Amino acid sequence: MNQNNNLSKHELPFSAILLDMDGVLFHGMNPIEGAMEFMQSIAHIPHIFVTNNPIRLPESMADKMAEIGFERPDDKLIITSGEATAAWLAQQKPEFSFFAIGAGGLHQSLQKYGYEDKTNADFVVVGEGEGLDYAALTTGINLIVKKSAQLICTNPDTSVDAFYRGKRAILPGAGALVAPFIVATGMEPITIGKPKPLLYEIAMQELNVQASNCLMIGDRPDTDILGAQYLDIKTALVRTGRFAPGERLPEGMSPPDWDVDNLVQLKKLLGL
Numbered sequence: 001m002n003q004n005n006n007l008s009k010h011e012l013p014f015s016a017i018l019l020d021m022d023g024v025l026f027h028g029m030n031p032i033e034g035a036m037e038f039m040q041s042i043a044h045i046p047h048i049f050v051t052n053n054p055i056r057l058p059e060s061m062a063d064k065m066a067e068i069g070f071e072r073p074d075d076k077l078i079i080t081s082g083e084a085t086a087a088w089l090a091q092q093k094p095e096f097s098f099f100a101i102g103a104g105g106l107h108q109s110l111q112k113y114g115y116e117d118k119t120n121a122d123f124v125v126v127g128e129g130e131g132l133d134y135a136a137l138t139t140g141i142n143l144i145v146k147k148s149a150q151l152i153c154t155n156p157d158t159s160v161d162a163f164y165r166g167k168r169a170i171l172p173g174a175g176a177l178v179a180p181f182i183v184a185t186g187m188e189p190i191t192i193g194k195p196k197p198l199l200y201e202i203a204m205q206e207l208n209v210q211a212s213n214c215l216m217i218g219d220r221p222d223t224d225i226l227g228a229q230y231l232d233i234k235t236a237l238v239r240t241g242r243f244a245p246g247e248r249l250p251e252g253m254s255p256p257d258w259d260v261d262n263l264v265q266l267k268k269l270l271g272l
């Protein structure tokens with residue numbers, strides 16, 4: 001596919017769109033340039049949101065979008081790594097017990113299918129947000145080593161570009177927060193979020209579409225784009241998040257189908 005070719009509407013080589021959120025649509029509570037216009041221009045195309053962020057519940061993400069000024073999406077159209085983790089664990093063991101480390105939204109997602117049990121958990125689940133301290137680390141390590149709990153990581157991001165106490169900052173991602181558990185126990189976690197296929201698969205099921213008919217739009221080559229490429233989903237990288245315009249793609253990666261500075265450019269190239 002040649003990104004220099006402008007496409008007219010009827011030529012779109014996909015019939016559904018998957019979108020990442022942070023770094024694509026907004027930074028904290030600030031919309032990214034062109035994001036609202038882009039969302040209006042794809043209102044007629046089936047689309048769904050897939051985010052590695054396990055901190056908020058889908059309903060809270062939808063509220064956040066409305067608060068920023070986007071049209072409020074249906075809760076069902078937001079697939080978070082926290083929700084995907086909870087659904088996957090329920091498939092492994094209905095009514096599972098867990099010990100979770102991370103923000104409130106992760107605990108709430110897990111509570112939909114399982115119950116907290118610090119002394120006898122089936123799973124030690126590490127997500128993002130506050131919660132990791134000496135006591136939590138000790139509890140988790142003992143559950144894994146002594147009670148054979150399985151270590152689970154909601155998403156592999158080592159860092160996230162977000163807001164902390166009112167300031168934009170680089171925060172530790174779940175991939176970093178799970179590291180002390182790996183070191184202390186020698187166990188590898190099962191990781192759920194992008195680039196693993198589960199979030200995309202849940203999203204495509206929800207829209208009832210095949211991978212070859214989808215476009216994934218994301219700001220991270222190593223998660224959003226790579227994961228979509230594994231499944232043969234078409235890809236568009238927007239350089240409004242962790243990757244700036246001109247920054248080189250990770251070594252050995254195939255380029256995305258569209259590589260643009262922002263959604264304004266993508267809208268133009270797609271003829272939307």
Ligand SMILES: [Mg+2]
Nearest residue numbers: 020022023219
């Ligand atoms: Mg992102």
